[in-house]
Amino acid sequence: MHNLIPAPVHIGDQGSCGFLLDPSTTITAREGTGTAERWLRATLGAAFGLPLAPGTGEGGNTVELRVDPSLEPEGYRLGVSPTWGVRITGGSAAGVFWGAQTLRQLLGPEAFRRAPVSPGTQRGVPYTEIEDSPRFPWRGLMLDVARHFMPKDDVLRYLDLLAAHKLNVFHFHLTDDQGWRIEIKRHPRLTETASWRARTKYGHRASALWDETPHGGFYTQDDIREIVAYAAERHIRVVPEIDIPGHSQAAISAYPELGNTDVVDTSALSVWDTWGINPNVLAPTDNTLRFFEGVFEEVLDLFPAATSPFIHIGGDECLKDQWKESPAARARMAELGLADENELQSWFIRHFDSWLTARGRRLIGWDEILEGGLAEGAAVSSWRGYAGGIAAAEAGHDVVMCPEQQVYLDHRQDGGPDEPMPIGFIRTLQDVYRFEPVPPGLSEEAAGHIIGTQANVWTEVMQNRARVDYQVFPRLAAFAEVAWSRLPAPGERDFADFERRMGTHYARLDALGVDYRPPGGPLPWQRRPGVLGRPIEGAPPNV
Numbered sequence: 001m002h003n004l005i006p007a008p009v010h011i012g013d014q015g016s017c018g019f020l021l022d023p024s025t026t027i028t029a030r031e032g033t034g035t036a037e038r039w040l041r042a043t044l045g046a047a048f049g050l051p052l053a054p055g056t057g058e059g060g061n062t063v064e065l066r067v068d069p070s071l072e073p074e075g076y077r078l079g080v081s082p083t084w085g086v087r088i089t090g091g092s093a094a095g096v097f098w099g100a101q102t103l104r105q106l107l108g109p110e111a112f113r114r115a116p117v118s119p120g121t122q123r124g125v126p127y128t129e130i131e132d133s134p135r136f137p138w139r140g141l142m143l144d145v146a147r148h149f150m151p152k153d154d155v156l157r158y159l160d161l162l163a164a165h166k167l168n169v170f171h172f173h174l175t176d177d178q179g180w181r182i183e184i185k186r187h188p189r190l191t192e193t194a195s196w197r198a199r200t201k202y203g204h205r206a207s208a209l210w211d212e213t214p215h216g217g218f219y220t221q222d223d224i225r226e227i228v229a230y231a232a233e234r235h236i237r238v239v240p241e242i243d244i245p246g247h248s249q250a251a252i253s254a255y256p257e258l259g260n261t262d263v264v265d266t267s268a269l270s271v272w273d274t275w276g277i278n279p280n281v282l283a284p285t286d287n288t289l290r291f292f293e294g295v296f297e298e299v300l301d302l303f304p305a306a307t308s309p310f311i312h313i314g315g316d317e318c319l320k321d322q323w324k325e326s327p328a329a330r331a332r333m334a335e336l337g338l339a340d341e342n343e344l345q346s347w348f349i350r351h352f353d354s355w356l357t358a359r360g361r362r363l364i365g366w367d368e369i370l371e372g373g374l375a376e377g378a379a380v381s382s383w384r385g386y387a388g389g390i391a392a393a394e395a396g397h398d399v400v401m402c403p404e405q406q407v408y409l410d411h412r413q414d415g416g417p418d419e420p421m422p423i424g425f426i427r428t429l430q431d432v433y434r435f436e437p438v439p440p441g442l443s444e445e446a447a448g449h450i451i452g453t454q455a456n457v458w459t460e461v462m463q464n465r466a467r468v469d470y471q472v473f474p475r476l477a478a479f480a481e482v483a484w485s486r487l488p489a490p491g492e493r494d495f496a497d498f499e500r501r502m503g504t505h506y507a508r509l510d511a512l513g514v515d516y517r518p519p520g521g522p523l524p525w526q527r528r529p530g531v532l533g534r535p536i537e538g539a540p541p542n543v
Contacts, residue, residue: 003105003501003503003505004102004105004501005501005502005505006166006480006481007487009132009133010129011128011129014126014128017125018082018125018126019080019082019085019086019125020122020123023051025050025052025061026052026055026056026061027062027064028064030065030066031067034093035096036096039097039233039234040100046114047107047110047114048123049116049119060082062085063085063087065090066090067090067096068089070091071089071090072095072133073091073094075132076089076091076102078103078128078129078132080129082127086125098132102130102132103125104164106126106128109510111511112508134166135484135485135486136437136483137451137452138169139480139483139484140167140239140453141158141171141472142173142454143155143158143172145174145181146174146459147179147275147458147460148215148460148462148464149181149216151217152226154465156227159230159236161514164512165477166480167476167480169237169452171456172238172239174241175243175248175251176247177248177271177272177278178271178273179195179197179215179216179271180218180250181195181217181219182219182240182299183218183219183221183223187294190251193254193271194250194254194271195216196216197272198214199214200215200273200463201273201275204421204460204461204532210273221298221302224302225302228302228308231307232306238307239308240302242295242312242313243313243314243316244282245345246282246319248280248281249280250271250272252280253270253271257283258287260283260322260329262327263325264280277317277319279319284332284347285332296311296355299311300359308361310363310379311361311363312364313369315349315368316365316368317368318345318368320342320345329344342371343373346372346373349369349375353375353378354375362377364379364400366380367381367384368384379399380392381400382401384403385403385404385405385541386439389439390442392449393442393446394446399450400452400453401438401452401453402455404424404456404540405425405541406435406540407453407455408456408457409471410423410457410459410471411426412427413428413471413475414426414428415535420461420467420470420531421528421533423460424535424536429478429519430495433482433498435479436489437453438450452483453483455472455476461531461533465515469515470517470526472516473517474502474516506519
């Protein structure tokens with residue numbers, strides 16, 4: 001019986017401990033396998049105190065890495081033999097890298113530490129044969145760093161955690177009403193002003209509590225370049241999100257002319273200090289378009305197409321009240337021959353779809369971008385349920401399924417009184433394990449447009465890394481298996497076996513220093529007694 005997470009397509013019988021890592025073990029890296037070679041030497045070398053010197057492939061005491069294009073691009077074969085040691089063959093460099101992640105798990109939880117805890121002890125890998133490949137090409141995590149800023153080193157740590165779970169997309173939510181987190185050199189007030197707020201609501205927006213400590217931070221352009229390069233070394237694509245035309249009060253506070261100045265005094269706005277849906281949205285003016293074209297020019301430079309083919313523009317929760325009241329917005333609608341404010345938002349989104357397409361990128365947005373008509377090449381993040389994704393896929397658009405009711409990891413994990421700041425529906429480890437990204441009833445062609453799935457983490461009530469860890473883990477391990485493995489129908493999945501394998505995986509998470517929610521409930525320091533949340537009772541609707 002194996003303890004691998006996510007579960008591979010096939011694993012042969014595991015024999016006795018057939019291959020021992022020792023000071024003479026080498027890494028034989030064939031052409032195109034440099035990322036896995038560097039990662040193995042840095043990671044396993046540190047964990048076991050071994051040099052893992054470059055090898056020639058002669059003899060059996062080596063980890064050989066090779067590419068075989070006949071395999072699926074992210075697929076791999078891992079074999080352990082007394083004759084040739086360990087051999088990882090991938091369909092591409094990415095496949096080899098995912099095979100290296102499996103090797104790390106086979107070596108035990110100590111392989112997840114940064115220094116040896118048992119110096120001199122040999123670490124063995126049992127004789128076995130593994131064949132594996134992912135179900136979906138998009139296996140993602142969305143991390144909101146706008147509500148609560150996450151320092152660069154913590155972002156890099158999360159990229160390592162994604163890689164350890166064979167997740168290959170990092171959706172980087174960089175802007176919102178509560179903060180702007182990316183340096184844009186031509187618009188310096190976005191970080192001078194819009195990256196900091198004076199105070200922060202503590203708990204749900206109905207809470208009477210405030211944290212009076214100013215909160216903020218941003219990533220310099222070199223920080224962003226480092227994050228993107230770090231992700232690329234781990235075969236993770238980065239999807240930057242600049243949220244427009246709603247969720248924009250932080251930007252408007254820095255540049256008031258971006259707002260609907262004929263409706264509200266935008267010069268009086270500050271970075272928002274509470275949660276919810278904000279009425280202050282961008283004005284549909286030429287000045288706004290030029291401003292954000294400038295923003296996106298710098299974003300495209302920081303996120304190269306090879307790592308970031310998709311650019312996320314948000315498009316969600318854009319309240320139309322100010323546009324309804326604005327003479328300038330209504331004049332723009334008349335000029336363009338638009339029937340209503342939904343079409344005005346569609347015009348806004350289509351503008352940037354054309355702009356990004358002309359520069360070799362693809363636009364993706366939350367499922368509200370369907371309202372008023374969707375640009376031809378745009379993709380959809382289906383968050384309000386399955387319905388938006390179904391409509392988009394049937395219309396021929398690519399879809400990432402991330403329904404709030406299933407895979408929003410800010411939702412609480414249990415109904416008990418000790419859950420910290422409980423938000424939303426109860427989504428247990430088993431609930432996430434039984435999530436199915438492709439809804440029944442889709443035509444075969446439409447199902448082909450479900451390019452993957454993603455778990456989302458909104459950080460309104462997550463003030464620091466430990467709180468993010470608590471909400472994300474262990475459920476991200478279940479999600480990773482859903483995204484990678486070819487599981488049976490939800491009701492037929494063997495959760496008992498997954499739970500058994502989690503016994504070993506908790507030890508891996510411990511070694512990595514992850515502050516996950518223990519199976520028995522939160523530890524005393526993980527609780528937040530007296531801080532108001534917003535729990536929703538009952539089963540989530542299937543919409």
